Amino acid sequence: MIDLYYWTTPNGHKITMFLEEAGLPYRIVPVHIGRGEQFEPEFLRIAPNNRIPAIVDRAPADGGEPVPVFESGAILLYLAEKTGRFLPQDLRGRNLALQWLFWQMGGLGPMAGQNHHFTQYAPEKIPYAIERYVKETSRLYGVLDRQLADGRDFIAGEYSIADMACYPWIVPYEFQHQRLEEFPHLMRWFERIRERPATKRAYERAGEVNSAPVIDEQSRKVLFGQDASSTR
Structure with a gap:
């Protein structure tokens, strides 16, 4: 099982696209970035950059402890190597x-x-x-x-x-x-x-999580008003 910490942004969509293509079982954990949920201590332990997406692979290939991965490109590469799919082998x-x-x-x-x-x-x-x-x-x-x-x-x-x-x-x-x-x-x-x-299934999941995206003044401050203090 993959826990996907997700919000409906282009970077979030990348990972649902992969997971839907690969047929991997996954659970979406919504992280409402407009409300500042990406700055919660629990999420920071998984994603040191306070940004979605991030995953926790609870069944890693080595059979060990769950593996957290942050940064969308790193997640795509990790999942491709885990499954042996969507990355050429030559x-x-x-x-x-x-x-x-x-x-x-x-x-x-x-x-x-x-x-x-x-x-x-x-x-x-x-x-x-x-x-x-x-x-x-x-x-x-x-x-x-x-x-x-x-x-x-x-x-x-x-x-x-x-x-x-x-x-x-x-x-x-x-x-x-x-x-x-x-x-x-x-x-x-x-x-x-x-x-x-x-692809269609991935974007349908987005609609389930965030059916009416809104950027208001409060979310604008959260999204665009952070400095180093928000990571401490």
Whole structure:
């Protein structure tokens, strides 16, 4: 059994996508980030960065004590290695999938996240910041579009954790001021993943946990007003 500490964010969706694809038994433990539940001491023991998602694997491969894992990319890699699925086994395929996993973690996620913040959530509209991150998001869409331009179905050839990492960050493309029609290879890939039964199930689970996402003034302070004191 996997305990998944989860909220309905792109990073959270990555893990439900994997778990649904793999058919692993799991239990969602909601962590309402708008109410500050990610700063509870119990969660901090599992996730030192106070961010979802995190998991606790209660049946690790070595048969030992439960294994906690935080950071979505690390969780995807852990689960892929645990199950032997969604990560190519050959040297070149594995290398390619991991490069694109880290590309998402270091590029697409952070840049799209800043895009979301300055276009949707910031109390002051700062034109320079909005333009900066909308353009960088567009550039990253272009990078992924080029990777898919040779007609491949998935980023690393076969469906992998690289696709699961990237897809949830493309879902809110309209909020990011992007038009998928400008990226035909990316759009083809996006539509293929959207129609996978496991993807549909993962997003249905999101609706069960948080059917009406709201960012109000209280949650804005919790989400965007933290400093080092919140980790102590």
